[in-house]
Amino acid sequence: MQTALGQPTLTSIAFFLLFVFVTLYITYWAAKRTKTTTEFYAAGRSITGFQNGLALAGDYMSAASFLGIAGLVALKGYDGLIYAVGFLVGWPIVTFLIAEPLRNLGKYTFADVVAYRLKQRPIRTTAATGALITVLFYLIAQMVGAGSLIKLMFGLPYEVAIIIVGCLMIAYVLFGGMLATTWVQIIKAILLLGGSTILVFLILLAFGFNYIELFSTVTKNYGEKIVQPGGLITNPLEAVSLGIALMFGTAGLPHILMRFYTVPDAKEARKSVFYATGFIGYFYILTFTIGFGAAALVGQELIMKIDKGGNMAAPLLAEALGGEIFLGFLSAVAFATILAVVAGLTLAGASAVSHDIYVGVIKRGRADEKQEVKAAKISTLCLGLLAIILGIVFKGQNVAFMVGLAFSIAASANFPALLMSIFWRKFTTQGALWSIYTGLTLSVILIVLSPTVWVEILKNSQAIFPLKNPAIVSFFASFAIGILVSLLTQEKEAEAKFDSEKIRSYIGVGAE
Amino acid sequence: MKDRILNSQEFRSLVRSKNAISLILTVAQLFIYFGFILLLAYNKEFLGQKIYGPVTIGIPVGIGVIILTWLLTGIYVAWSNKKYDQKLSEIREKLVGGE
DSSP states (O other), X not given: OOOOTTSOOHHHHHHHHHHHHHHHHHHHHHHHTOOSHHHHHHXXXXXXXXXXXXXXXXXXXXXXXXXXXXXXXXXXXXXXXXXXXXXXXXXHHIIIIIHXXXXXXXXXXXXXXXXXXXXXXXXXHHHXXXXXXXXXXXXXXXXXXHHHHHHHHHOOOHHHHHHHHXXXXXXXXXXXXXXXHHXXXXXXXXXXXXXXXXXXHHHHHHTTTOHHHHHHHHHHHHOGGGGSOOSSOOOHHHHHHHHHHHHHXXXXXXXXXXXXXXXXXXXXXXXXXXXXXXXXXXXXXXXXXXXXXXXHHXXXXXXXXXOTTOTTHHHHHHHHHHXXXXXXXXXXXXXXXXXXXXXXXXHHHHHIIIIIIIXXXXXXXXXXXXXXXXXXXXXXXXXXXXHHXXXXXXXXXXXXXXXXXXXXXXXXXXXXXXXXXXXXXXXXXXXXXXXXXXXXXXXXXXXXXXXXXXXXXXXXXXXXXXXXXXXXXXXXXXXXXXXXXXXXXXXXXXXHHXXXXXXXXXXXXXXX | OHHHHHHOHHHHHHHHHHHHHHHHHHHHXXXXXXXXXXXXXXXXXXXXXXXXXXXXXXXXXXXXXXXXXXXXXXXXXXXXXXXXXHHHHHHIIIIIOOO
């Protein structure tokens, strides 16, 4: 089979330019409505639950998960499904424990909630550090992935791809703030869900709408193994550790948490997670089908020839079933996906710098609207440039571990402090600081000593820490240290404020 | 006003029921997911068994975990939209004074 993949075709460029044109127009529209801090960070709290559900799903369905999971299923079969399931199961935790209190208690960042009754400056410094490090690792992984994927799909040089992505994302966030970022995210989510649905429809069309036929074809070609659990989960401890990172990390991702401030109230926040979980779950079921469809209709050999990791399985299948036009469409969708995800991350990182560090710590909470918006825009620009530089610096590096690390830090630095500050009266400033730093340093140190970095990247013969993901240690240690230090250091003021926090958390009185 | 709310029967029952639902559903979710991966770790053969043509047990189980995950959030949202919001508006009316 001949493929147009790897070179810019007329259709892919046309679809891509159309997307860029529409999103820049939205940015222009949003810029006129983005003057205050609430508008810049939280889209003026004007997003509905349904829209936010799409935007949340958009934030979560990265190109890496779309192309990566489809490829994993195409090459490894059932194991790809196990991997996808892991990324969904954190959403109920967000729904049950975090979304509503976060919306009722905070303003723009999750540090708002952690600092609600604790000492502002140390807490904001520390929580923002956790947020920023999470965002940076996630961002590096996304940028490096973006560069290589765009190179594979359009044949653009890596650096050029990174610079295009970086400049567009800076434009969205800098001028259009959260309003533009949200609508870019919504459009991308609709395109991605729509494109995948069409692709699955075409697969089923090829198999006479008979799933069994699809499974029969892949098992005939690649053996029974492809529909059975393989080597992904062998060590129970390893699986549980990764499970903890994914499950609780979702509830600690700053760019996800920030979205709950864009809806008017806690009720919409709660509804938005339900929609998001539905969209993401549906998307993973589609991706699973796409992977098998690619194995059956494109063949593993060709998929691996184009990219060893299987990342081009979905685009190749699109071409096989819908020709060059559909390939062009899907490639543009993947590009859009990359853009939207990095824009969301940049905004979350910038808000940690401007809202928490600059206004909360340096200005001690005394900055007017104008100053804060200006600070937020400068932070956006700096973070955007940093993302471009890091993307280029890490070219060709193995950055796959960084997503796991970001989830581990989110689960063990951000989530425990957030949860305890909402639900535990005796939580203290010292307890929070120790908890966050424990989660953060343990995650980073243990991942360096783990097989993924110590052996695969630093080329040592044996890992010092046996597990690939450190969450099973760092998550529990963060809680244990947080509880222990809180019990050793009493904070009367914080305890006294717990009652009003509780009322606001459950009833929403005084929520912004 | 603060103490009146805190000591009211309504607020206490609101907090209690919400915490109970959140806790039960969180435990259910942990059970579903970690059950799934421990089953994978300890009994791959079970999930690899064929049930219908080429389809193995693992496929409906994996898809089932995705659907159950979504259903759990659905249960929570349905409960909140009905029960929680009703209690909430009662409390707001009675104690917070309209708003």
